[in-house]
Amino acid sequence: MRKPHIRRLGEGITLTVLAGVILFLVPSQIDRIPGMETEVSPFFLPTVLAVAIMAVGIALLAQAFRKNIGEGEKEFPMSGGLRVLVSVLLLIAYTLLFPRLGFLVTSGIFMGIFTYYFGARSILKIGLSMLLVPVCVWLFFEKLFRIPLPHGLIF
Amino acid sequence: MFSHFIPAVHLFFTIQNLLVVAIGLFVGVTIGAIPGLNVPMTVALLLPITFYMSPVAGISLLIGVYKGGTYGGSISAILINTPGAPAAAATCMDGYPMAKQGKAGKALRASIYGSVIGEFIADLVLITIASQIAMVALKFGPTEKLSLVIFALVTIGVVSSEHKLKGIAAGLLGIFFRTVGSDPISGSSRFTLGVFSLIGGIPFLPHLIGLFAVSEFFVQIESKVVDAQRDVVAPVSKNREDNYVSWKEFKQNIVTIIRSTLIGIGIGALPGSGSAISAFVSYGAAKNASKHPEKFGKGSLEGVFAAETGNNAVCGGALIPLLTLGIPGDAITAIMLGVFLVHGLIPGPDLFVKSGDIIYAVFIGLIVANILHFFIASLGLRLFIKLLSISRAILFPIVIIICVAGAFTANSSIFDVYVMIFFGVLGYVMKKFNFPVAPLMMGYILGSLLETSLVQTLVLSNGSVLPIFTRPISLLFVVLTVFFVVWSLIIQKRGRARKAKL
Numbered sequence: 312m313r314k315p316h317i318r319r320l321g322e323g324i325t326l327t328v329l330a331g332v333i334l335f336l337v338p339s340q341i342d343r344i345p346g347m348e349t350e351v352s353p354f355f356l357p358t359v360l361a362v363a364i365m366a367v368g369i370a371l372l373a374q375a376f377r378k379n380i381g382e383g384e385k386e387f388p389m390s391g392g393l394r395v396l397v398s399v400l401l402l403i404a405y406t407l408l409f410p411r412l413g414f415l416v417t418s419g420i421f422m423g424i425f426t427y428y429f430g431a432r433s434i435l436k437i438g439l440s441m442l443l444v445p446v447c448v449w450l451f452f453e454k455l456f457r458i459p460l461p462h463g464l465i466f
Numbered sequence: 467m468f469s470h471f472i473p474a475v476h477l478f479f480t481i482q483n484l485l486v487v488a489i490g491l492f493v494g495v496t497i498g499a500i501p502g503l504n505v506p507m508t509v510a511l512l513l514p515i516t517f518y519m520s521p522v523a524g525i526s527l528l529i530g531v532y533k534g535g536t537y538g539g540s541i542s543a544i545l546i547n548t549p550g551a552p553a554a555a556a557t558c559m560d561g562y563p564m565a566k567q568g569k570a571g572k573a574l575r576a577s578i579y580g581s582v583i584g585e586f587i588a589d590l591v592l593i594t595i596a597s598q599i600a601m602v603a604l605k606f607g608p609t610e611k612l613s614l615v616i617f618a619l620v621t622i623g624v625v626s627s628e629h630k631l632k633g634i635a636a637g638l639l640g641i642f643f644r645t646v647g648s649d650p651i652s653g654s655s656r657f658t659l660g661v662f663s664l665i666g667g668i669p670f671l672p673h674l675i676g677l678f679a680v681s682e683f684f685v686q687i688e689s690k691v692v693d694a695q696r697d698v699v700a701p702v703s704k705n706r707e708d709n710y711v712s713w714k715e716f717k718q719n720i721v722t723i724i725r726s727t728l729i730g731i732g733i734g735a736l737p738g739s740g741s742a743i744s745a746f747v748s749y750g751a752a753k754n755a756s757k758h759p760e761k762f763g764k765g766s767l768e769g770v771f772a773a774e775t776g777n778n779a780v781c782g783g784a785l786i787p788l789l790t791l792g793i794p795g796d797a798i799t800a801i802m803l804g805v806f807l808v809h810g811l812i813p814g815p816d817l818f819v820k821s822g823d824i825i826y827a828v829f830i831g832l833i834v835a836n837i838l839h840f841f842i843a844s845l846g847l848r849l850f851i852k853l854l855s856i857s858r859a860i861l862f863p864i865v866i867i868i869c870v871a872g873a874f875t876a877n878s879s880i881f882d883v884y885v886m887i888f889f890g891v892l893g894y895v896m897k898k899f900n901f902p903v904a905p906l907m908m909g910y911i912l913g914s915l916l917e918t919s920l921v922q923t924l925v926l927s928n929g930s931v932l933p934i935f936t937r938p939i940s941l942l943f944v945v946l947t948v949f950f951v952v953w954s955l956i957i958q959k960r961g962r963a964r965k966a967k968l
Contacts, residue, residue, distance in 0.1 A: 322899060326635055333642065342654035351921045353649035353656055360642045367635045374631070391688030398687045399891060402680075405870065406883045418867050425863035429687065436860065444864050448871055456518045458875045 319375035326368030333361040398428065413463025418445035474826030477522055478834070486523045487835050490530020491842045497531070498538020499850045501548045502686055502858055503865070505535030507679040509801045511865070513671060514872040521809040521824055526831040528802050529781075533585055533839055536741050536778050540577040541850050544570055544770075553741035553777040556749040560762065560769030567765050571709030576767055577774040578843045579711060580723060582836055584775035587727045588734065588782025589832040592789075596818075596825075599790040603815040608922035609933045613943035615916045618737040618793045619909060620947050624954045625736070625743070627902040636901050640909020641916060643668050650914055651921050663881040671876040672886035673910060674801055677903050679869050680890025685897060686862050711767070719771045722752045726775035733776075734783020736950075737908070740796040741777035748776025782832065788813050789825065793912070797904040800911050 341353050405421045412420075423441040431437055452458045490512075497508045509528050516524030539554030544561035557577065564573040606614070619641075623633035646657045647667030658664040726748035733744040752772030753762045762769050784795030792814030794800035806813050811821055818825055843850075873886040893903050927933045934940050 318899070322632075336657060340659065341649075341656045344652045344654055351651060351925055353652050353654045356917045356920065357642065357645050357656065360638055360645070364635060364638050364642070367631050367638065370631055371635075394687055394689070395684045395894065398684060399887065402866070402870075402887050402890075403884075406880060406887065409870065409874070409883070410880055414871065418870075422863050422867055425866060426859055429859035429862055431857065431859035436857070440860050440863065444867055448864075448867055452871055452875060456515055458514070458518060459878065460871060460874065 315375040319371055323368050323372030323375055326371060327365055330361045330365035330368055333357060410461045411463050414460040415445050415449055416463060470822035470826040473823040474830055477823055477827040478830040483523050483526055486527045487530045487831060488838050488842065490527040491534040491835065491839055494531035494534020495538035495843060495850055496853055498535035499541040499550045499853055500856060501542050501550050503861065504551055505532060506797045506801060507682050508535060509798050510675045510678045511868050511872055513801060513804050514875045516805045517808050521805065521811060522827045522831065524805040525828050528805060529831060530835055532798050533781050533835055536781060537581040537843060540774055542854055544573045545851060546854065553745055555742060556745035556773035557770060560766045563765035569708045572711055573770050574847060575711045576770045578840065580771045580774035581778035582840045583723055584727045584730055584779035585781055586836045588731045588779040589836065591731050592782045592786050593829045596786060596790050600815040600818040603791050608919040609937050610939045611915060612919040612923050613934050613940040614791060614793065615912050615919065617943040617947045619912060621950050622737045622908045623905045624951055626904050629900060632901045633905050636896065637905035637909040640906035641913040644910050644913025650918050669877060669882050669885055670804055672873040672882040673889050674907060675869050675873050676886040676889025677893040677907060679865060680886055681893025681897060683862055683866050684890060684894035715767060719768055722768050722772050723775045725751060726772045727779040730776045730779025731783035734780035734795050735786045737787060737793060737795055741780040744780045745773040745777035748772045790815065794908065797907055800907050803911060
């Protein structure tokens with residue numbers, strides 16, 4: 312038996328499972344409307360979509376066993392995945408602190424962290440970006456366009 | 467048309483609107499010139515601000531960014547052999563060799579002239595035919611709308627990615643995300659998972675900021691950025707002739723410019739194709755038609771004209787389906803749809819009847835943007851070249867700060883910021899596995915229209931889908947859908963066969 316293309320196999324399985332999850336959620340996550348005909352019920356489109364996603368997933372699964380599939384593609388293209396994971400966590404922390412400390416303070420702190428994380432090492436560069444960027448964005452939204460941003464405990 | 471013209475002139479010609487177009491162009495060219503930053507990302511970031519402007523000012527700002535950004539990519543393509551935007555990838559092929567020969571100034575000017583002329587003709591075509599298409603579209607019933615949406619979604623799915631199945635999967639996922647929240651027919655809630663904030667559906671703005679801007683931030687943060695000393699070719703030569711395009715050279719390239727413009731308009735009007743495809747098709751067509759095809763890839767002025775005219779003509783072309791049918795031509799016009807919707811305007815044929823003055827003010831804005839584009843690009847060239855050296859270690863953190871502020875301000879909701887992060891991660895994973903994000907966006911935007919017209923069609927025909935094939939306009943869209951699927955498969959097969967031969 313031909314060795315399957317792992318990446319394509321993973322993509323096919325993911326889509327098929329996702330479609331299965333949607334089909335599983337359909338009865339519990341959609342309010343039933345008594346007396347509504349099948350094709351106009353709120354169940355109709357999500358069910359059709361789930362079946363279509365599953366069909367695409369199965370087609371990808373079938374492709375995984377074909378010859379010359381994914382030539383030149385990396386098997387697991389997640390290099391730098393840890394850096395991305397850390398930045399997602401930092402972004403969540405930023406969002407958690409955002410309403411508590413206020414836009415200016417939180418953005419100043421995270422501007423510094425992200426600038427350092429991106430590779431900047433000049434203290435002057437990092438310091439200036441921490442100070443200037445949040446103030447400019449804040450002035451732009453709050454003063455120029457009068458769009459309110461959260462004010463926290465400090466400012 | 468003329469009854470709307472005078473009110474449209476009054477509506478557009480304000481200091482604010484002129485300033486906004488100029489700012490949009492300036493920001494667009496800057497973003498376009500810096501590799502890594504892209505136009506959809508910028509349009510998504512600026513979208514929240516447009517909610518606080520008049521509809522004409524908001525749309526004009528984004529049009530400025532769109533035109534400026536599509537052109538701006540050519541600056542870095544010519545000077546550092548790195549396209550600032552995907553649309554400028556074809557420009558590298560002849561722009562950079564020209565720069566190496568000391569003709570960077572000539573290539574940069576050819577890029578300005580080609581872009582502005584391509585945009586100008588495309589906008590004139592848009593203005594001329596838009597109202598006619600809209601009048602035809604006014605007669606569309608639910609069946610025609612359904613087949614049109616299917617045509618748009620299938621086309622964007624198969625055209626926007628080399629892997630057709632992945633494009634279709636992305637479009638289906640986009641429609642699925644649209645089903646979250648209240649059902650448009652019965653009002654019953656779907657897939658809210660008990661989260662109150664999802665009853666109104668997945669918020670539009672955080673969704674698109676996440677998909678286009680945050681996902682790009684994650685892609686960029688994968689590797690620690692150490693800004694390499696870029697080898698910027700000197701943009702000015704001592705030989706004056708190498709810094710300008712002579713009238714003779716311009717005349718020699720007029721046919722190429724017109725051909726590339728027509729290609730750009732056609733491809734722009736086709737959902738999902740975009741300016742990168744147009745640039746390459748225009749470049750290929752110019753090479754095939756050229757008397758000196760051997761010069762292509764070695765610094766041909768014709769090549770630069772073809773690529774740059776082709777990619778910028780898409781801007782006008784992509785607005786044709788958006789304004790006349792309510793179907794965006796590409797990811798950027800899909801985002802621009804948000805400006806219309808937030809101001810209670812629904813793009814499509816009705817807009818020409820109900821808000822003709824706004825439409826014609828936008829048309830005036832397009833023409834004014836072309837004139838300003840020429841002056842801003844020509845006079846600001848040295849400044850844009852300097853911007854190439856801005857540190858990405860500073861740029862991308864700025865992007866993420868604006869993303870968070872932008873996602874929050876739409877509804878003053880922290881929940882929206884989490885939605886943005888979710889779609890940022892999803893967009894990143896999709897990009898890593900070569901799933902295109904544009905079909906997901908289009909599926910999300912067109913999902914509601916798809917469901918409404920599907921249900922209406924089924925109710926009107928007692929549950930039968932036959933009217934899709936029996937009504938003439940609907941059948942036309944079905945035939946077009948099949949044609950584009952088959953055509954793209956043939957093109958892909960030929961491309962693979964060519965690669966295999968090499």
